[in-house]
Amino acid sequence: MHDATPAEAKPVLLVEELEDRVVATLNRPEKRNAIDQQTIDALHDLCERLESNPRTLILTGAGGTFAAGADIAQLRDRGAAEALEGINTRAFMRVRELPMPVIAVVDGYALGGGAELAYAADIRIGTTTTKFGNPETGLGIIAAAGATWRLREIVGEAIAAEMLLTGRILNAHQSFAARLVTHLDDDRDEAMARAHKMADSIAKLGAQATQATKRAHLAPRSAHPQIDLEEQSVLFESDDKRERMGAFLDRRAER
Ligand SMILES: C/C=C/C(=O)SCCNC(=O)CCNC(=O)[C@H](O)C(C)(C)COP(=O)(O)OP(=O)(O)OC[C@H]1O[C@@H](n2cnc3c(N)ncnc32)[C@H](O)[C@@H]1OP(=O)(O)O
Numbered sequence: 001m002h003d004a005t006p007a008e009a010k011p012v013l014l015v016e017e018l019e020d021r022v023v024a025t026l027n028r029p030e031k032r033n034a035i036d037q038q039t040i041d042a043l044h045d046l047c048e049r050l051e052s053n054p055r056t057l058i059l060t061g062a063g064g065t066f067a068a069g070a071d072i073a074q075l076r077d078r079g080a081a082e083a084l085e086g087i088n089t090r091a092f093m094r095v096r097e098l099p100m101p102v103i104a105v106v107d108g109y110a111l112g113g114g115a116e117l118a119y120a121a122d123i124r125i126g127t128t129t130t131k132f133g134n135p136e137t138g139l140g141i142i143a144a145a146g147a148t149w150r151l152r153e154i155v156g157e158a159i160a161a162e163m164l165l166t167g168r169i170l171n172a173h174q175s176f177a178a179r180l181v182t183h184l185d186d187d188r189d190e191a192m193a194r195a196h197k198m199a200d201s202i203a204k205l206g207a208q209a210t211q212a213t214k215r216a217h218l219a220p221r222s223a224h225p226q227i228d229l230e231e232q233s234v235l236f237e238s239d240d241k242r243e244r245m246g247a248f249l250d251r252r253a254e255r
Pocket of ligand 1: 032
């Protein structure tokens with residue numbers, strides 16, 4: 001277990017580094033995992049360490065909440081310069097652009113910046129307590145840390161507009177129906193077990209191919225199909241591709 005803060009301080013992000021995956025847990029349950037500057041710094045540290053490392057990142061929250069948003073106590077005192085700096089946005093974009101699959105296990109509330117961090121993941125798994133919402137306009141600000149574009153990519157324009165413009169909070173079943181989560185499990189333990197099972201599957205796939213897929217998946221529409229062809233041209237020459245296809249044809253591969 002690697003802590004993102006000095007030993008004597010309570011870590012706001014618990015980071016467990018396993019052989020082929022990392023589990024990062026937001027850890028301010030008494031503040032419903034509200035994302036403060038320390039958490040943002042810890043997310044940057046995490047991304048730094050992950051750039052070249054594991055096959056999968058699993059992101060979750062402690063204490064029955066994913067994250068109740070950016071820390072309002074800190075947001076209240078921020079001005080125009082800090083808004084333009086995009087303190088949360090830059091950290092969440094970095095999570096979005098990580099080279100490995102990112103799975104968010106969203107138990108309880110994912111609101112405001114908490115939702116936006118979950119939107120930065122590739123895959124979201126919910127529980128029966130999951131609740132997604134973007135209540136920022138109720139605080140006199142916009143959902144500037146990703147929701148105005150990313151939410152629409154996930155749920156489509158109609159639901160995104162309703163969530164952003166009315167602040168409506170979706171319960172677990174509504175979140176599943178909107179495809180904000182692709183699975184709903186009974187509780188966090190079950191959802192984590194599912195995330196680990198996905199990480200097991202990912203660990204068996206071609207590492208280079210997974211990273212290439214993620215790059216192509218994140219690329220703008222205008223980059224396609226050229227980016228697919230270029231990524232494929234590298235993979236077609238790889239030893240891993242030759243070995244995996246040979247294993248299939250020689251019946252050495254698991255079927
Ligand atoms: C660009 C991005 C912007 C944003 O993200 S803006 C923030 C958007 N988020 C919200 O507006 C949600 C705020 N939180 C809530 O509405 C509620 O919490 C919940 C519904 C999530 C949970 O309610 P319950 O279980 O009754 O807990 P509790 O008593 O409200 O909170 C426990 C402690 O956590 C603090 N807290 C909760 N959310 C935040 C937050 N987002 N920023 C700062 N503190 C927060 C509270 O104040 C309190 O603290 P204390 O015990 O000291 O009174």
